[in-house]
Amino acid sequence: MVLDIVATDNKCISPNGLRVLEKRYLRRNGDNQLTETPEYLFRRVAKSIASAEQIYDSNIDLNAVEEEFFRVMANLEFLPNSPALLNAGSNCEQLSSCFVLPVPDSLEEIFNCLKTATAICKNGGGLGFNFSNIRPKGSPVNSRVGVAGGAAALINIFAQATDYIRQGGIRCGCNSVTLSIDHPDIFEFINLKKDPTVLNNFQNSISVTDNFMAHLKRGENYALRNPSTGEMAKSINSSDIFNLIVSQAWSSGDPGLVFLDQINRYNPVPDLGYLDTITGCGEQALLPFESSMLGSINLAKMISTDRTGPKIDYAKIRNLVPVAIRFLDNAIDINYFASSEIDLATKLTRKIGLGVMGFADMLIMLGIPYNSAAAVEAAKSIMKCINEVAHDTSHKLAKSRGTFPAWPLSIYKQREFIMRNASCTTIAPTGTLSIIAGVSSGIEPIFAPTFIRNILDGEKLLEINPYFEETTRKYGVYGKDLLEQLILGTKLSDIPNIPVDLQKIFVTAHQISPEWHVEIQSAFQQFTDNAVSKTVNFPNTATKEDISKVFIMAFERGLKGITVYRDQSRALQPLCSSELGLDLIRKRWAEEMESYS
Known part of the structure; x- marks a missing residue:
């Protein structure tokens, strides 16, 4: 059966998210026609991952577990790593994203x-x-x-x-x-x-x-x-x-x-x-033949609003983390491994990595500049909560399912604390996952309020940050001229009539000093079992001395690794501002005007 992706799609996925799903994840028949919608994809994955429950409880209500897994994915609150979306429910269920050989x-x-x-x-x-x-x-x-x-x-x-x-x-x-x-x-x-x-x-x-x-x-x-x-x-x-x-x-x-x-x-x-x-991108250190299942919580969905305004919804986070940890642990048991050595090493430690995406969007919704002490404190508080609940969930799973086999050799044995998983948290880059979720990547700041995203086969997608659009419309400064200036690389602070508080909240990767990049990475690393994938972005004008200072600072701050990138130091970047975006903006604007007529 050939399906109409637009007619049957989950409405909370953005047009660019749908495009990436269509090109990379949704199944097709022999004639290259789509046979799956996003809803069907999430249902397929949820059903497959829930099936592992029978290993430990033959009386479990599989439908209820499946529905819970489906709900958090369909609502874009949690997404597993790409191989799980691709392969769950197939004849080759290789679900892990990270392997060490x-x-x-x-x-x-x-x-x-x-x-x-x-x-x-x-x-x-x-x-x-x-x-x-x-x-x-x-x-x-x-x-x-x-x-x-x-x-x-x-x-x-x-x-x-x-x-x-x-x-x-x-x-x-x-x-x-x-x-x-x-x-x-x-x-x-x-x-x-x-x-x-x-x-x-x-x-x-x-x-x-x-x-x-x-x-x-x-x-x-x-x-x-x-x-x-x-x-x-x-x-x-x-x-x-x-x-x-x-x-x-x-x-x-x-x-x-x-x-x-x-x-x-x-x-x-x-x-x-x-x-x-x-x-991968440095987020996970593993022993020989180990693999790890990763997944990410969408922090942009972890906001609630009351009379005082938007705030971090810690209750929602505490309810979501146990579902995500159970999902990742289940995946290990139905995982396909390319060799017996990988199977043995992975199940010996049962390492998983729950992380986050949409951190920059969360800060924007809270009105907190990325390069601020408030952002650092938010990072610590959020990841501390996630890590504590993840460990508590792994502890409870160990009581019902048993510890990871290498537990007697672990630091948890010394503490007399049983765990199902040797490690529970990791901050991954969430490249395509963040596009599907329609949020900023991992813990990175926004690249720009609007930019061009280069994806598979050279297709270029226009990205306009939805929170930027919403906020600038509210302030009455949104328009085609503003978008055209931004897509050519003009800084928001250099555009007349832009309120100062907007300039601070929508600070971009290249406007943030390297020190703040490292501070945010360090804040997350303090409460993450594994490593934190993050790139310190530099403007094209950065010097070699700037790079040197960041490398030294990363070591002194106790980071597990550091990656840098100076803008335009490679011919092809996944994200860019350029004249190529002008036509896309004008097309988008014409479509918007036509919808009003």
Whole structure:
């Protein structure tokens, strides 16, 4: 049966959200005709995830559980990661979004790893790799001198393979590759993205330790070591290598930094292994072969209004979190895994990651500028609530379903506190999920009140922030001229007759100082089990010294990682302001005027 997406769609989804669903998620028949609406998609996912309840209670009312899962998704209050939307209820239910595969220094094992990676990639999973165990370029192989290709060459092979297989058949891979700061190939790795056409499906990060940062602070030399032998390969000036990282990050946004010692201070199962690999956009550190289910609460839906005005609805958050945690835990039990090692490692710790999206929109609704102490306090308060309820829910699930099998090796055993999941919270970037929900991405500030979004196959969507439109209409300043100036990159503060309080509330990513970006990330990180995915956005005029300061600040503030991006440092950005948007604005305005006539 072919369905009319417009006629049968859930009314709270925006036109751009519908477009993304249509292009990426809704099912089609052999003639490429839609056979599913958003309502059917959410029903399919809810039914599949609810089915796991029977494992633990044969008398459970599955319809009631399904209805609860359906309601929170259909109301756009909570959405699971993309693979769950794509694959739940299919013949290949790979539901997790994050996977870590070890990359041993053995040709046979390397290509076994690549085989598993492609299987994960084709079903929509994102991958994390650490190439720090690969012998350096020019090392001997089987007594043949100087033949090893090194880490950088191998990364290119992985990138080409995963780029060839579009994730889930609908998008390029969201993958992460890490190399240790003391690897002899580190210079080549740092410069991998000097060519802007390569590694577009990989986020490159360098793992650094407290020891390296101490050497950097003192301006001392630092040893590069051959991972095969442990011997020192070279002594380098720590400032020289740090400055090279800063320079390349300024030029392309890569590499970012991962602070391994900070990550492992919060390792929930330290006796099981050392965390040295991150996934996707850096939000999740996992052990070899682990995977994780992620999901996000839409904070824009967590607002209530009384006589005093809008406020954060903590009661609604406390009611929603248990539903989301149960959803994510259920998904582990019906998940398809590409290998027995992934199945075993995932179920050993049952890691999940509940996060948020729409934080910037929530602040706008509350009248709080993103770059303010009030925003930092809101971030702490919200995430503290989510994290506490998530842990309490996991504790209650452990009572009825049992602890994760590795619990005796965990920090919770030391506290005599049972848990169903080794970790419960993560802040993911929510790229396409936030478009479906019609809100700002993750915990990022708004990019602009109106901008162009580049999506799959080069299609360009005009985005006008709905809260900006509503507010400027109320103030009587909304109009085509205003939108045209904004789409060309004019700052709201440079446009006449815009009230100062609007300029403060609708502050954009490039107007916010780097320090405030880090403060917000730090606020969320304090109450998040795993890591926080966030990009510190810089204007095009930012200097390398600005990048350097943020890297140091991130380390000093106890972040687990840091990513930066200077505007227009890449030829193609997912979000942009340009003259290309003028035609879209004029078309939108003409349609609006026609609707009034």
